Every structure is written in C-alpha cells, then in structure tokens.
Amino acid sequence: MLIKNEIPILEFDSDKSAVITPDHEKLNIKLPERCVYAFLGNEMEKYATKVGSSPVAHFESETKLYPVYVIEHNGKPITLCQAPVGAAAAAQILDWLIGYGVRKIISSGSCGVLQDFEEGCFLVPYRALRDEGASYHYAPPSRYIEINENARKAIKSTLLDRGIKYREVTTWSTDGFYRETREKVEYRRAEGCETVEMECSALAACAEFRGATFGMILYTADTLANVDKYDERSWGKDSEEYALMLCLDAVSRL
Numbered sequence: 001m002l003i004k005n006e007i008p009i010l011e012f013d014s015d016k017s018a019v020i021t022p023d024h025e026k027l028n029i030k031l032p033e034r035c036v037y038a039f040l041g042n043e044m045e046k047y048a049t050k051v052g053s054s055p056v057a058h059f060e061s062e063t064k065l066y067p068v069y070v071i072e073h074n075g076k077p078i079t080l081c082q083a084p085v086g087a088a089a090a091a092q093i094l095d096w097l098i099g100y101g102v103r104k105i106i107s108s109g110s111c112g113v114l115q116d117f118e119e120g121c122f123l124v125p126y127r128a129l130r131d132e133g134a135s136y137h138y139a140p141p142s143r144y145i146e147i148n149e150n151a152r153k154a155i156k157s158t159l160l161d162r163g164i165k166y167r168e169v170t171t172w173s174t175d176g177f178y179r180e181t182r183e184k185v186e187y188r189r190a191e192g193c194e195t196v197e198m199e200c201s202a203l204a205a206c207a208e209f210r211g212a213t214f215g216m217i218l219y220t221a222d223t224l225a226n227v228d229k230y231d232e233r234s235w236g237k238d239s240e241e242y243a244l245m246l247c248l249d250a251v252s253r254l
Contacts, residue, residue: 009133012136022098036106036251044081051072059097079101086175090199109243111218113221114189116223117220117223122164122239123217123218124216127144147214147215151213171193172193
C-alpha cells in the first residue's frame with residue numbers, strides 16, 4: 001500500500017514486490033545465508049584470494065563489477081562481498097544479495113566521530129539516524145531505525161571474546177558528506193549522535209524489510225569533535241584487516 005505525501009521522500013509503499021525485483025536476472029546461484037558485506041577497501045578480495053576462493057557471481061553496476069565470494073569460517077559457509085560507499089548503492093547490492101539467499105549480515109566500515117574518540121576504536125551502533133534517502137524506500141518515515149538485537153549480541157560477544165572494549169552508540173547516517181555543517185554537527189551531537197557515516201540506517205532498513213538480520217561494527221577514523229579543527233587522521237585504514245576478522249567471527253555466531 002502506497003502512503004502518499006507532498007514530500008516524495010516521506011512516501012512509503014509497503015508492497016514487497018516491484019517492477020524490477022532483486023533477483024530479476026534469475027541467476028543460477030544460491031548464496032549462503034551468512035554474509036559479510038563490508039566497506040573495507042581491498043581486504044575482502046585479499047582475504048578471498050588468500051583462502052583460495054574465486055567469485056561465484058558478480059553484481060554488475062554501470063561503473064564496476066562487484067565480485068561475490070563464498071568462503072568457510074569456523075566450519076560455516078559465508079558469503080563475502082565488498083559494499084560500495086553511499087546508502088543508495090549499498091542498499092541496492094544488499095537487496096540483491098538477500099534476493100539470492102543471504103539472511104544474516106554483518107557489516108563493518110569506518111566512521112567519523114562527533115565525540116572525543118581515538119582513531120581505531122570499535123563501536124557498535126544500536127540505532128541510526130536516517131539522514132539519507134534509501135531507507136525511506138524500505139521503512140516508513142521515522143527519525144531513527146533500530147539495529148537488530150540478535151546481530152548486536154553476536155557482535156558484542158565477539159568483541160568481548162577478543163578482549164576488545166567497545167561502546168554502543170547512536171550513529172548519524174547521511175548522504176551529505178560535504179554538507180556536515182557546523183550547526184548540523186552540533187545539533188546531531190546534542191541529540192546523542194556520537195558517530196557519522198553514510199550507510200548504516202539504509203542497510204538496517206533494507207534488511208528488516210526483507211526479513212533479514214543486520215548488524216554493524218564501526219571503527220573510528222576522522223574526527224569532527226572539534227568543528228574548527230577537522231582532522232581526517234588516517235581514515236582508520238589500520239583497522240580494516242582486523243575488522244574483517246571480527247565480522248567473520250560475529251556472523252558465524254548468527
């Protein structure tokens with residue numbers, strides 16, 4: 001059912017079918033239900049190559065092919081796919097992966113910090129502020145979307161087992177990388193947001209709409225804690241390899 005609104009982004013259609021469905025190509029693949037779908041540079045492909053996995057499929061966009069691998073971790077088959085930056089693109093590929101069998105998803109990526117966090121800290125978002133467009137196609141309008149509790153439990157157990165201190169946070173998901181104004185940063189901080197990234201709310205909404213489980217591990221990168229002295233630091237690059245292993249451990253618990 002389509003709920004109409006004068007403002008298009010606030011319209012929502014609960015019909016799960018569409019003119020173009022995520023599995024419209026009818027590929028002859030059935031992906032493992034557990035999936036690591038993450039924003040980790042080249043780490044996904046490097047790990048797949050290391051364990052001797054070749055792509056079982058590709059998501060074909062207008063600009064790039066995204067390889068999909070199947071690997072084994074802790075005795076369980078796991079789908080492995082790199083996520084593109086940006087909520088719309090990331091949600092599109094996640095919806096496609098779910099269409100071919102994925103049901104339990106753990107993601108990871110860097111985040112900017114709005115509070116005084118050191119670089120390389122691991123954080124677990126429990127809700128995301130929806131300041132992007134894609135989530136509104138998967139969930140009725142709301143300010144926040146909650147992150148699946150079972151996924152968060154798997155992530156937190158993984159972090160505790162590895163002796164990693166973590167914090168649960170509210171994250172601000174935004175399409176406007178270059179529109180994080182001083183006033184808006186202060187506003188988000190005042191309402192409790194501690195991190196900023198671009199995709200979490202959209203991925204959570206997509207997964208929930210399709211009946212899948214989604215959780216995310218954030219690692220701290222650049223800092224907006226001082227709006228008069230922005231510091232990109234090292235973009236959290238030193239955390240990428242370890243974040244992948246955390247994802248693999250966490251998703252194998254689901």
